[in-house]
Amino acid sequence: MTLIIRDQLTCPPTWFLSYRDLTLYCHIMLRLEIVIESAEPDLYYRWIEPKGGMDFIEDIVRPGSEPGVHLDTARHFPSTIITDRITPDNVHRLIASIRTMAA
Numbered sequence: 001m002t003l004i005i006r007d008q009l010t011c012p013p014t015w016f017l018s019y020r021d022l023t024l025y026c027h028i029m030l031r032l033e034i035v036i037e038s039a040e041p042d043l044y045y046r047w048i049e050p051k052g053g054m055d056f057i058e059d060i061v062r063p064g065s066e067p068g069v070h071l072d073t074a075r076h077f078p079s080t081i082i083t084d085r086i087t088p089d090n091v092h093r094l095i096a097s098i099r100t101m102a103a
Contacts, residue, residue, distance in 0.1 A: 001102045002068030004061070007038035009071060010048050013085040019053065022091050026098060027056035036060045037070070069101045 003026050010019055026032045034057050038044045041060040048054060063076075070080040071094065081097045083090060 001032050002066055003032045003034045003098060003102070004037045004066055004068050004070045004072075005034065006070070006072040007036055007040070007044045007060075008073055009083070009086055010036065010044060010053060013087070015085075015087045016048075016051055016053065018086045018088055018091045020055075022086055022094060023053075023056040025095055030099060030102060032069075032098075032102060033058050035066055035068075037063050037066070037072075039063055069098055071098070 005023075010016075023034055027034055036044060036048075036057055036059075038060050039062065045054070045060060068079070070077045072080050072082060073084055074080075075082060079101055081094060081101065083094060086094065
């Protein structure tokens with residue numbers, strides 16, 4: 001199963017360490033392939049790669065090109081978990097939702 005994270009969720013107001021926790025857990029414990037969905041891959045790669053944000057990410061893909069569970073700011077696909085940020089306050093809820101949808 002693939003987890004597709006919207007590019008905007010890698011930037012503030014997301015806490016970058018919470019983003020790292022989410023991708024680490026989903027990669028190691030849930031054994032998900034994780035991709036970032038972006039129309040501007042170079043811009044986001046330059047933002048997250050120096051911080052270690054690509055450690056558990058397989059690729060950066062174009063919007064709509066990959067099936068799977070989407071973590072997004074709006075519902076564009078049927079299997080979408082909607083959030084406006086990834087923070088210590090919601091990372092456990094997001095992981096539980098991802099676990100449920102990926103099962």
